[in-house]
Amino acid sequence: MKRLSLLAIIAAVLVLGSLAGFASEYMLGIGFTLFMYIALAQSWVILSGMTGYISLGHVVFFGSGAYVFVLLWGLVPVWLGVAISGLVVGIGALIIGYPVLRVRGPYFVILSFGLAELVKNLVLINDARLYKSLRPVFGAPPLEQLYLSMFILAVIATALTYWVRRSRFGAGLRSIREDEGAAETIGVLVARLKLFAFALSAIIPSMVGAIFIMRSGIFQPGDAFNPIVSFTMVTMAIIGGSDDAPGPFLGVAFLVILQELLWVNWPEVYMIILGALLIGFVLFMPTGIYGWLSERLARSRQNAS
Amino acid sequence: MDIFLSFQLLAAALITGVLYALISLGLNLIYGTMRLLNVAHGDLVMIGAYVAFMAFSLFNVGPLVSMFGAAVICGGLGWLAYRSIFQRMLSNSLLLTRLEENSLLLFFGISVIIQNLVILFFTADRQGYQYLSEIIEIGDVRLTTARLVVLIVGSVISIAAVLYLRFSMFGLAMNALIQNRDASAVVGINVDRVQMSSLVIGFGITGLAGALISVMEPITPVMGFPYTMSAFVIIILGGLGNIWGGFLAGLLLGFLEIFGIAATGPEWRSVLVYGIFIAILIFRPQGLLGSGKAAR
Numbered sequence: 001m002k003r004l005s006l007l008a009i010i011a012a013v014l015v016l017g018s019l020a021g022f023a024s025e026y027m028l029g030i031g032f033t034l035f036m037y038i039a040l041a042q043s044w045v046i047l048s049g050m051t052g053y054i055s056l057g058h059v060v061f062f063g064s065g066a067y068v069f070v071l072l073w074g075l076v077p078v079w080l081g082v083a084i085s086g087l088v089v090g091i092g093a094l095i096i097g098y099p100v101l102r103v104r105g106p107y108f109v110i111l112s113f114g115l116a117e118l119v120k121n122l123v124l125i126n127d128a129r130l131y132k133s134l135r136p137v138f139g140a141p142p143l144e145q146l147y148l149s150m151f152i153l154a155v156i157a158t159a160l161t162y163w164v165r166r167s168r169f170g171a172g173l174r175s176i177r178e179d180e181g182a183a184e185t186i187g188v189l190v191a192r193l194k195l196f197a198f199a200l201s202a203i204i205p206s207m208v209g210a211i212f213i214m215r216s217g218i219f220q221p222g223d224a225f226n227p228i229v230s231f232t233m234v235t236m237a238i239i240g241g242s243d244d245a246p247g248p249f250l251g252v253a254f255l256v257i258l259q260e261l262l263w264v265n266w267p268e269v270y271m272i273i274l275g276a277l278l279i280g281f282v283l284f285m286p287t288g289i290y291g292w293l294s295e296r297l298a299r300s301r302q303n304a305s
Numbered sequence: 306m307d308i309f310l311s312f313q314l315l316a317a318a319l320i321t322g323v324l325y326a327l328i329s330l331g332l333n334l335i336y337g338t339m340r341l342l343n344v345a346h347g348d349l350v351m352i353g354a355y356v357a358f359m360a361f362s363l364f365n366v367g368p369l370v371s372m373f374g375a376a377v378i379c380g381g382l383g384w385l386a387y388r389s390i391f392q393r394m395l396s397n398s399l400l401l402t403r404l405e406e407n408s409l410l411l412f413f414g415i416s417v418i419i420q421n422l423v424i425l426f427f428t429a430d431r432q433g434y435q436y437l438s439e440i441i442e443i444g445d446v447r448l449t450t451a452r453l454v455v456l457i458v459g460s461v462i463s464i465a466a467v468l469y470l471r472f473s474m475f476g477l478a479m480n481a482l483i484q485n486r487d488a489s490a491v492v493g494i495n496v497d498r499v500q501m502s503s504l505v506i507g508f509g510i511t512g513l514a515g516a517l518i519s520v521m522e523p524i525t526p527v528m529g530f531p532y533t534m535s536a537f538v539i540i541i542l543g544g545l546g547n548i549w550g551g552f553l554a555g556l557l558l559g560f561l562e563i564f565g566i567a568a569t570g571p572e573w574r575s576v577l578v579y580g581i582f583i584a585i586l587i588f589r590p591q592g593l594l595g596s597g598k599a600a601r
Contacts, residue, residue: 105406118575278410278417282407
């Protein structure tokens with residue numbers, strides 16, 4: 001059973017990866033969005049799903065990565081630029097994470113949001129001072145390459161969440177979520193684990209941001225730090241279930257299809273549905289689709305035996 | 306440097322401060338009695354502003370009358386939100402374990418729904434109307450009559466609300482809930498009723514403030530967001546759930562913002578507000594007036 005599902009996963013990875021070779025422009029575009037949000041939602045789960053430190057400003061990493069990348073544009077080779085963005089933002093997260101993670105619970109949630117807005121405004125002011133209200137990105141690699149790189153990031157992010165969930169490290173993180181004080185008392189290195197999770201969940205979104213900028217062809221602080229990106233990330237993880245890797249997968253697939261159907265013609269309706277879904281899931285299915293499914297499965301197995 | 310001593314700036318700071326105090330009062334009540342983090346708070350300001358705008362353009366009714374209508378409509382929304390969502394949530398032990406985070410997600414959903422409904426009905430364009438726009442001079446201060454009226458009405462209502470919460474029987478019950486929810490139930494306070502009322506009153510006051518704000522700035526579906534952020538900065542500055550502290554912090558933030566902008570420039574407004582906010586959260590999360598121990 002286990003070997004079979006592993007084979008299925010490998011087959012799916014190969015098929016989806018090789019799509020870059022022959023799928024139409026439109027399909028690749030949808031795939032790009034799909035994998036972008038999978039990478040983002042999985043990264044969010046590593047911090048917020050595991051530790052319970054809910055970040056409402058995760059777009060700050062996405063936007064900062066895009067900004068670093070656009071500053072490097074033309075100076076270094078494209079993919080090196082993407083890697084450097086990840087590195088710079090990861091180190092930045094280690095530094096700001098230290099004071100930020102001392103703040104707990106609701107304070108952290110609001111702080112994470114404020115932080116994203118603060119960074120956005122600093123970037124806006126800086127660009128206005130340099131007379132660069134928008135920064136175009138000319139000569140980006142073709143869509144096939146962008147699709148493939150986003151796909152790879154999504155795979156890495158999913159594998160990372162899968163590993164974290166089952167590792168000692170992840171057990172430590174989840175003990176923080178259940179009771180931080182108690183975890184500290186029995187010797188979990190709370191501060192260090194949180195900081196590490198914070199940095200880990202920052203790196204992939206920043207690289208995603210860099211690649212996203214190549215797809216959109218232009219960097220605008222308002223778009224790169226758009227709170228809707230944070231909101232979508234959170235909603236996807238919550239709808240799917242934020243305690244394990246398959247959860248965000250389900251949430252993303254569901255919402256990207258919805259987005260594809262509604263975003264262009266009825267963006268307001270899309271947002272209203274998004275809001276209603278968030279409310280419904282928090283109230284009635286707080287463990288998400290995946291949590292609900294696995295609970296169901298466990299119960300039916302129990303009945304069978 | 307004499308710009309910082311001008312009465313012009315002082316008047317502007319007072320107007321902003323009074324409105325901030327009023328808006329954050331509602332947020333504080335809701336957090337204090339139920340531990341709900343209302344991130345849709347600024348959207349009530351927006352609804353209040355649209356109510357005043359519609360009343361003026363359709364029926365030629367001024368904001369001084371329609372502000373009560375705005376209060377009633379927003380209060381009604383508060384009732385609806387309590388009955389449909391939060392009553393259920395507050396009695397569900399599974400959701401109570403992470404009440405603040407969950408409430409924040411719920412209000413986030415509500416905020417998105419409200420904003421997009423308003424865009425669907427009124428488009429995303431900015432609206433506005435002219436009301437008492439002639440300029441009057443008091444000493445060397447020049448301001449529109451509308452702003453003067455906002456200052457007076459806003460002060461009266463916010464002071465009345467603070468006094469009411471301090472001295473009336475009902476206000477005392479709310480304060481009891483803010484201090485200790487379980488103990489209040491034990492001494493015979495109807496917790497459910499007080500919770501619902503604080504949501505209704507909190508929403509209503511904010512809608513009223515929105516009607517006042519509509520005479521001073523353009524009305525858009527997203528105008529509420531800066532007020533949400535400011536209100537959070539204020540109630541954290543004053544200590545979460547501390548009504549009197551929040552009132553003072555509202556005035557303080559009004560002054561910091563207006564004088565800060567005068568010193569730097571309007572593009573620094575957000576950086577200023579978020580900067581204060583982050584500094585407070587990291588260095589003094591119990592608030593300026595709070596006691597030594599952190600709130601959690």
